[in-house]
Amino acid sequence: MKKVLVTGGAGYIGSACSEYLLNLGYDVTIFDGLLTGHREAVDPRAKFILGNLSDREKIKSVCREGKFDAIMHFAAFSLVGESMKDPSKYFRNNIANGINLADAAVESGVKMFVFSSTAATFGQPESIPIKEFDRQIPINPYGESKLCFEKILKWYHEIYGINYAALRYFNAAGATENFGEDHRPETHLIPLILQTVRGKRDKLMLYGDDYDTADGTCVRDYIHILDLAQAHELALSAPESGHYNLGTGNGLSVREIIDAAEDVTGLKVNYEVAPRRPGDPAKLIACSERARRMLKWEPKYESAHKIIESAWKWQLKHPDGYKN
Numbered sequence: 001m002k003k004v005l006v007t008g009g010a011g012y013i014g015s016a017c018s019e020y021l022l023n024l025g026y027d028v029t030i031f032d033g034l035l036t037g038h039r040e041a042v043d044p045r046a047k048f049i050l051g052n053l054s055d056r057e058k059i060k061s062v063c064r065e066g067k068f069d070a071i072m073h074f075a076a077f078s079l080v081g082e083s084m085k086d087p088s089k090y091f092r093n094n095i096a097n098g099i100n101l102a103d104a105a106v107e108s109g110v111k112m113f114v115f116s117s118t119a120a121t122f123g124q125p126e127s128i129p130i131k132e133f134d135r136q137i138p139i140n141p142y143g144e145s146k147l148c149f150e151k152i153l154k155w156y157h158e159i160y161g162i163n164y165a166a167l168r169y170f171n172a173a174g175a176t177e178n179f180g181e182d183h184r185p186e187t188h189l190i191p192l193i194l195q196t197v198r199g200k201r202d203k204l205m206l207y208g209d210d211y212d213t214a215d216g217t218c219v220r221d222y223i224h225i226l227d228l229a230q231a232h233e234l235a236l237s238a239p240e241s242g243h244y245n246l247g248t249g250n251g252l253s254v255r256e257i258i259d260a261a262e263d264v265t266g267l268k269v270n271y272e273v274a275p276r277r278p279g280d281p282a283k284l285i286a287c288s289e290r291a292r293r294m295l296k297w298e299p300k301y302e303s304a305h306k307i308i309e310s311a312w313k314w315q316l317k318h319p320d321g322y323k324n
């Protein structure tokens with residue numbers, strides 16, 4: 001499993017995972033269309049191919065020539081709000097373009113396919129913490145597109161024998177020394193809080209303080225991207241195909257994240273309580289026992305302070321994000 005194709009390796013999580021694999025001596029090829037990613041986020045040790053997964057012939061020839069042992073598939077669109085306005089964009093990229101890649105993988109004899117899935121496949125959870133086999137009823141086209149691709153992989157496994165791991169991340173956060181979060185527009189809580197304390201934004205809008213949670217604000221399970229990277233590498237030798245939840249199991253409210261950010265930065269977060277953001281479930285917390293047991297996954301950056309500290313360091317080093 002030494003030769004790995006990483007789609008979306010110029011993006012937030014894909015760049016950190018590529019760096020992690022390269023540090024362990026893997027041979028990494030990154031395939032990315034730079035649609036939402038950044039050229040500067042491509043680890044210089046990786047081979048880089050600029051291309052769009054919509055180009056079926058191109059991805060087939062990349063796979064044929066590359067003779068990869070495994071594929072890690074991060075490339076996708078992932079804004080929930082945008083998916084409610086333009087579902088076609090999400091179904092085309094996350095499903096149709098994903099099929100181009102899965103077909104190329106099968107045709108070229110790739111043994112393992114690791115897929116970025118999401119907690120959004122569950123929709124409103126039936127119970128907390130969320131277990132792998134809990135009911136999945138997505139409440140937006142983004143979550144639906146990811147659930148659909150999980151099912152496609154299951155069928156490709158049954159029919160063609162390709163192994164897969166669908167990794168359902170909860171809230172990816174934090175940064176490595178070199179790679180961090182620069183979504184444009186940024187919609188994620190932690191980078192927005194840190195941009196606010198730096199004065200790059202006037203204030204943070206806190207979406208809803210009337211949820212049925214201890215302090216009234218939404219609770220999420222924040223997982224460091226290096227812990228996600230560790231899980232991806234372990235998934236390459238997963239004992240069986242299937243899906244895994246990836247979270248720490250610690251739920252933190254928006255207010256607790258604001259408090260932790262104030263501790264880490266020594267600065268005040270200017271925020272205003274705003275109405276609830278449509279589509280936000282009150283609580284998302286993972287039960288990741290399956291990954292811990294079957295992949296021997298051990299998250300290392302479980303405290304909010306460590307996660308925020310790493311994101312803070314990265315923002316201070318890259319005050320305007322990536323340059324290109």
Ligand SMILES: NC(=O)c1ccc[n+]([C@@H]2O[C@H](COP(=O)([O-])OP(=O)(O)OC[C@H]3O[C@@H](n4cnc5c(N)ncnc54)[C@H](O)[C@@H]3O)[C@@H](O)[C@H]2O)c1
Pocket residue numbers: 007008009010011012013014031032033034035036037038051052053054073074075076077078093097116117118119168169170171172173183
């Ligand atoms: N950020 C999170 O909290 C989170 C949580 C759960 C799941 N995920 C999933 O993880 C993956 C990575 O998320 P991210 O936050 O790093 O996103 P990102 O937007 O930073 O990275 C996605 C990368 O994929 C590339 N890409 C997209 N479509 C492509 C295509 N058709 N052809 C070639 N390249 C293409 C983009 O240019 C970008 O570099 C996504 O699949 C996302 O759905 C993210």
Ligand SMILES: O=c1ccn([C@@H]2O[C@H](COP(=O)(O)OP(=O)(O)O[C@H]3O[C@H](CO)[C@@H](O)[C@H](O)[C@H]3O)[C@@H](O)[C@H]2O)c(=O)[nH]1
Pocket residue numbers: 078118119120121169170171172187188189190192204205206207208218219220221254277280284
């Ligand atoms: O300006 C902001 C931004 C966010 N929030 C709140 O902060 C929490 C976290 O929001 P955000 O960082 O946008 O992440 P999520 O909406 O929870 O979604 C992330 O985590 C999900 C899994 O839990 C993934 O499915 C998604 O792809 C990923 O974007 C939510 O309660 C938001 O309402 C605010 O109050 N103000």
